[in-house]
Amino acid sequence: MDFALTDEQRMMQESVRALMAREAPPEKIREWDQAHEFPDEVWRKLGAQGWLGLTIPEEFGGTGASVLDTVLFSEQLSYCATGLSAAFQRSACYGGTVISRVGTQEQKETYLPPIASGESMVAVALTEPGAGSDAAALQTRATRDGDHYLINGQKVYTSGADQADWLIVAVRTDPSAPAREGISTFIVPTDLDGLEIRRMDKLGNWMVSTCEVYFDDVAVPAENLLGDLNGAWQSTLSSGLDAERLIIGSHCTGSAQRAFDVARDYAVSREQFGRPITSFQMIKQKFADMAASIQGARLMTQHAAWLVDQGLPARKESSMVKMVASEMWNDVVYEAMQACGGWSYMMESELQRQYRDARLYTIGGGTSEIQRLIIAKELGL
Ligand SMILES: Cc1cc2nc3c(=O)[nH]c(=O)nc-3n(C[C@H](O)[C@H](O)[C@H](O)COP(=O)(O)OP(=O)(O)OC[C@H]3O[C@@H](n4cnc5c(N)ncnc54)[C@H](O)[C@@H]3O)c2cc1C
Known part of the structure; x- marks a missing residue:
């Protein structure tokens, strides 16, 4: 090794x-x-x-x-x-x-x-108002019309839709099939007639937009079908989501490392009771705990990436990475702010942004609860 x-x-x-x-x-x-x-x-x-x-x-x-x-x-x-x-x-x-x-x-x-x-740029439009964790409940429809498909419905929380040239849109193409067997994905140019994108206000991650997307008879050429007709759940969506979970792991690890470094730089120079706050045992403990949990998430992410590179199954490990790393980032920012006191709460401090940004990651890309369900299923439970 x-x-x-x-x-x-x-x-x-x-x-x-x-x-x-x-x-x-x-x-x-x-x-x-x-x-x-x-x-x-x-x-x-x-x-x-x-x-x-x-x-x-x-x-x-x-x-x-x-x-x-x-x-x-x-x-x-x-x-x-x-x-x-x-x-x-x-x-x-x-x-x-x-x-x-x-x-x-x-x-x-x-x-x-x-x-x-x-x-x-590409954005991914899977989630709908009535289909979040239960993504296979999606209702946006695509119906064949000559050499096109007509898309009707609504997506929500589509990150970067208004910055993207194309959307990868998950739609129902066979309403009579069981939920997971009637879904397809299309590559949809964002400048088509009938497509409307509206930005949503949100707590954090302000550099990238999050949008509602409305489809009203949007005519997409049939050759824009991505993957097999009615086969998206098993191919397009599952391969994309597994890859996304690992990248979220490294995203959370890098961001948490940054929060740690910012907090340490501040804490070593901050004095109270006549000495640096990092000389207090309770503050030292926070930094030790943060460093250990960041390293844990980093190693889990790299190990799962290695499994994928070897062509070995990594579904359970990808979900573990997503769950552990996103929860770790939230914990680290919380403790980093606690270690830095009031300064960290001010808009001049990077930690307030991190606090807002981190909150998304136990929700977006499949919630922590859903990752636990996947892990338990992979464990045969
Ligand atoms: C800022 C932001 C950006 C996003 N970007 C995108 C994007 O680009 N593309 C996209 O398609 N989606 C995107 N999403 C959607 C995101 O993936 C969903 O928010 C997420 O999957 C959860 O769905 P939901 O919000 O509808 O919550 P819900 O599914 O309503 O869940 C609410 C709560 O119930 C819990 N829950 C649900 N089912 C179960 C169960 N079976 N057992 C136990 N607990 C359960 C959940 O874990 C959660 O705690 C984004 C979301 C946000 C907030």
């Missing part, structure tokens, strides 16, 4: 940090966050350096990196810029992975190169 990173992996980590230090320093992140603005230019620079193509095969403009390399990258990106990392999760990882795995040759040639270069 060898836990050492290769020279290339270390260089990759340093190179991402250097790019982010130049293009997305903390003061810019605060500015974009408060303006609810996504930095398109930085996104394209990430694309130009090849980072957005990690999950995409070389023949389609990517670098075809291992899943382990992808989570190592994602941890560094989220350490520097949580918002960019969230977009990476959705567009490059979910979108790139799913189209690479189940897309036709023509779809791969059309969609993957611009996703890898950062010229185009």
